[in-house]
Amino acid sequence: MNKILDELENRRREAKQGGGQARIDAQHKKGKLTARERVEVLVDPGSFEEFDMFVSHRCNDFGLDKDSYPGDGVITGWATINGQIIYLFSQDFTVFGGSLSETNAQKICKVMDMAVQNGAPIIGLNDSGGARIQEGVASLGGYAEVFKRNILASGVVPQISVIMGPCAGGAVYSPAMTDFIFMVRGSSYMFVTGPDVVKTVTNESVTAEDLGGAVTHTTKSSVADMAFDNDILALREVRRLLEYLPASNRAGTISKKVYDDPERIEVSLDNLIPTDAGVAYDIKELIIKLADENDFLEIQPDFARNIIIGFIRLGGSSIGVVANQPKILAGCLDVDSSRKAARFVRFCDAFNIPILTLVDVPGFLPGTHQEYGGIIKHGAKLLFAYGEATVPKVTVITRKAYGGAYDVMSSKHLRGDINYAWPTAEIAVMGAKGAVEIIYKSDLSDKKKIEGHAKQYEERFSNPFIAAEKGYIDEVIMPRSTRKRLVRAFKSLEGKKQVNPWKKHDNIPL
Ligand code: HXC
Numbered sequence: 001m002n003k004i005l006d007e008l009e010n011r012r013r014e015a016k017q018g019g020g021q022a023r024i025d026a027q028h029k030k031g032k033l034t035a036r037e038r039v040e041v042l043v044d045p046g047s048f049e050e051f052d053m054f055v056s057h058r059c060n061d062f063g064l065d066k067d068s069y070p071g072d073g074v075i076t077g078w079a080t081i082n083g084q085i086i087y088l089f090s091q092d093f094t095v096f097g098g099s100l101s102e103t104n105a106q107k108i109c110k111v112m113d114m115a116v117q118n119g120a121p122i123i124g125l126n127d128s129g130g131a132r133i134q135e136g137v138a139s140l141g142g143y144a145e146v147f148k149r150n151i152l153a154s155g156v157v158p159q160i161s162v163i164m165g166p167c168a169g170g171a172v173y174s175p176a177m178t179d180f181i182f183m184v185r186g187s188s189y190m191f192v193t194g195p196d197v198v199k200t201v202t203n204e205s206v207t208a209e210d211l212g213g214a215v216t217h218t219t220k221s222s223v224a225d226m227a228f229d230n231d232i233l234a235l236r237e238v239r240r241l242l243e244y245l246p247a248s249n250r251a252g253t254i255s256k257k258v259y260d261d262p263e264r265i266e267v268s269l270d271n272l273i274p275t276d277a278g279v280a281y282d283i284k285e286l287i288i289k290l291a292d293e294n295d296f297l298e299i300q301p302d303f304a305r306n307i308i309i310g311f312i313r314l315g316g317s318s319i320g321v322v323a324n325q326p327k328i329l330a331g332c333l334d335v336d337s338s339r340k341a342a343r344f345v346r347f348c349d350a351f352n353i354p355i356l357t358l359v360d361v362p363g364f365l366p367g368t369h370q371e372y373g374g375i376i377k378h379g380a381k382l383l384f385a386y387g388e389a390t391v392p393k394v395t396v397i398t399r400k401a402y403g404g405a406y407d408v409m410s411s412k413h414l415r416g417d418i419n420y421a422w423p424t425a426e427i428a429v430m431g432a433k434g435a436v437e438i439i440y441k442s443d444l445s446d447k448k449k450i451e452g453h454a455k456q457y458e459e460r461f462s463n464p465f466i467a468a469e470k471g472y473i474d475e476v477i478m479p480r481s482t483r484k485r486l487v488r489a490f491k492s493l494e495g496k497k498q499v500n501p502w503k504k505h506d507n508i509p510l
Contacts, residue, residue: 015053015070019094027094032165032187033231035075035092038125041235042088043079050077051110057101062134069095076107078114081242087115090125093165097129100170104132105142112149119248121158123238126175127165127188143170150177155350157248160241162234163188163224166208179347180241180299181224182234183214190217190224222303222340240297244311244318246351253352253494255316258292262315262487266290269479273399273424277431277462280326283308283358286398287321290314290356290483296321299344304336309344314356315487320348323358324409326399333405334365335378342381345389346508354392354490357410363403363430379408380509387414388506392493394486397421397464397473402430412472417496418489420482421464421473428461435461 016036018024027034033041039048053075056068073095078087089108091098100108108124115122131139153159154177161175163183172190175181183190191212198204198211210216214227228234246254266289274281288294291312298310306328312319322341324331348355364370364379386393386408394417395410406427410416421427429435436443436453443449460466467473477485 011054011070018071018092019069019073019096023094030187031230032093032127032184034094035090035098035125035127038162038164038231038235039075039079039088039090041232042123042125042238043081043086044083048077048079050075052076052107055103055107057103057132057135059101059132059135059138061136064134071095072101072104072107073098074100074104074107076111078111078120081239084242084247085118085120086123086242087111087118087120088123088125091128091165093127093129096132098127098165098171099129099132100139100142100146101132101135102138102142105139105145109145109149112146112153115157116149116153119157119250121160121242121245121247122153123160123162124175124178125162125164125235126167126171127163128167128171130167130169130171140170143174146174147177150174154179155249158242158245158351160238162238163190163214164231164234165189166194168192168194176223180226181217182226182228182237183217183224184231184234185214185227185229187231189213218300218302220303222300222336225300227302241311244297244313244353246318246353249351251352253354254318256313256318258313258316260292263484265480266483267480269482272479273422277399277426280330282327283323283325283331283360283398286358286482287312287323290486292316300340304334304340306331306334307337307341309341311353312356314483314490317490318353319490320344320353320355321358322355322410324361326360329365330362331360331400332362332365333379333382333408334370335373335375338375338378338382342378342385345382345385349385349389349391352391354394354493355389355410356486356490357386357393357395357416359395359397359401359406359409360399361402361405361409362400363405377509379404383408383414384506384508386410386416388500388508389415390496390498390500392490392496393417394489394493395419396477396482396486397425397427398479399424399426400431401425401427412474415498417493419473420475420477420485420489421467422479422482423464423476424479425464425467425473425476426462427464427467427473428457432457432462 054070057072073092075090159178161178161181166189189208189212217224218227308323412419432454440453
């Protein structure tokens with residue numbers, strides 16, 4: 001009997017060695033944790049239950065019949081994070097570079113299926129050279145099986161990817177279909193083809209960092225949401241993100257005990273808006289002052305900074321925030337900010353997370369660059385996302401709400417549930433100067449007359465009251481009491497039920 005027990009222990013010990021000490025040392029030398037160490041940092045202590053520890057590959061080609069490791073290069077199982085069940089896989093770079101084999105894919109698919117069936121998030125820690133080259137089409141098939149599950153799980157359970165090493169080829173397409181991608185600066189890369197292939201095909205010389213590093217993907221391509229300095233910081237942020245997310249689309253709204261007065265008054269907000277309409281301010285100050293315990297988890301902080309997205313809690317409930325940022329490009333909507341916000345709105349809607357929209361937007365950014373880049377289609381994404389969303393939607397217009405951007409930013413007309421405006425709000429087709437230059441073209445040479453028209457236009461439209469008279473704004477509120485009003489507003493919407501007409505799926509302008 002003891003012999004059998006010993007055998008189990010020995011086999012476990014062997015499996016935990018992955019590709020061996022030399023490769024583990026090499027991993028550490030690059031500043032990376034091993035696949036197992038990452039799991040330990042990510043989950044609640046002692047909560048990890050491993051599956052398929054002894055699974056190994058079935059390939060006999062290219063010498064693989066003599067080269068096999070228990071677990072086959074990926075660690076899978078379930079655990080808890082902040083007490084909530086999650087499923088995970090962690091690719092082990094020390095075994096064939098974390099490459100995906102047929103059996104390795106089957107292990108990943110097993111936990112993905114369990115996550116969907118049991119309604120729990122799935123987290124992938126990616127560190128992989130892509131398809132296992134020795135296995136040929138079997139590994140490609142394995143990838144497609146994983147992709148299929150990413151697609152079917154989308155909108156059902158939250159899917160989070162952490163990129164923690166070189167991810168090439170198929171290794172990037174699975175994360176690309178997940179909800180959030182975190183990367184590690186200096187040690188993680190994502191590219192369809194690496195620098196050598198790029199050089200051969202296009203003759204461009206580019207480093208791996210520039211081609212697909214964390215900075216590139218969080219500032220230029222927007223493939224990834226956040227970049228961190230090391231594995232530990234990235235994994236800790238996953239724990240923080242999960243606090244805001246429901247386990248699945250079947251779970252109700254997610255809330256947490258908080259120690260902040262829901263009626264808290266913020267007198268300083270009365271002076272947030274500068275008296276000069278041309279002067280910018282930081283909308284993040286408003287978000288932080290509104291949030292429970294001033295805690296704001298910003299998503300994609302380094303991309304399209306003219307719009308801010310992220311999570312806060314109000315009265316304990318998780319809320320998705322979308323806010324124009326007047327500090328950057330005057331908070332206008334452009335291709336990048338529209339895409340960024342639209343995807344976030346759809347994520348929140350899929351997972352029943354109510355949406356708070358803070359509006360200070362002068363309109364869409366004009367110009368050939370935007371038009372050639374397809375601002376019409378991309379702007380329509382945000383319009384579409386807000387219009388189709390059935391979660392509770394509360395909007396606050398702090399200053400400008402001009403033109404089409406007024407409509408887009410969760411207006412009443414797009415089924416905004418409760419739409420507030422501050423007394424400083426200006427709800428109009430455009431700013432006074434632009435407006436009078438169009439409607440009083442014949443007076444353009446007379447500066448005095450134009451100034452008079454502009455003043456008249458401002459008096460008429462540079463306020464929230466016309467919109468309030470029409471019922472497009474439910475209430476004009478004091479800035480200082482915004483938090484209190486929002487907590488009450490979202491509370492009143494907790495029972496909201498709204499159903500869109502039956503359809504197979506919509507055709508959002510992609
Ligand atoms: C099998 C692999 C492997 C792979 C790496 N290894 N990638 N084994 N299949 N895809 C092995 C290496 O042989 C080596 O084994 C160990 O992993 C570490 O690799 P190194 O090259 O020494 O490490 P490093 O210098 O850090 O470079 C990492 C790397 C590089 C950038 C990932 O290995 C690389 O370019 N690999 C190939 C990437 C690729 O082209 N993959 C196929 C993509 S096609 P030893 O025994 O020495 O430790 C694809 C198709 C799917 O994925 C498409 C679906 C849409």
